[in-house]
Amino acid sequence: MTTIEFATETSRITTRPAVATRVLNALANTFVAWKNRRAFYRLGEMSDAELADIGLTRGDLHVAIGVPFGRDPTVKLRAIASERADTIEDLARQVG
DSSP, X not given: OOHHHHHHHHHHHHHHHHHHHHHHHHHXXXXXXXXXXXXXXXXTTSOHHHHHXXXXXXXXXXXXXXXXXXXXXXXXXXXXXXXXXXXXHHHHHHHO
């Protein structure tokens, strides 16, 4: 066996675990997004008062549901709620 043949075989062997890891990570992320999407739909069953208690509005749900299917809508909700909290803090600092 020559050095070139050994190097070619080695590169194929070492890339397989990396590909398998990426595939498993993609499947795991899709599964988590699916579970979070199911939980997200339960938020739609809450009243407006209950949503307000957790810092969300019904409009936030409509915005977050627009993400593609494989994506996690709760990530979008977290960004919306965080941005709203930052805005409220900025306004409170201006008043004080």
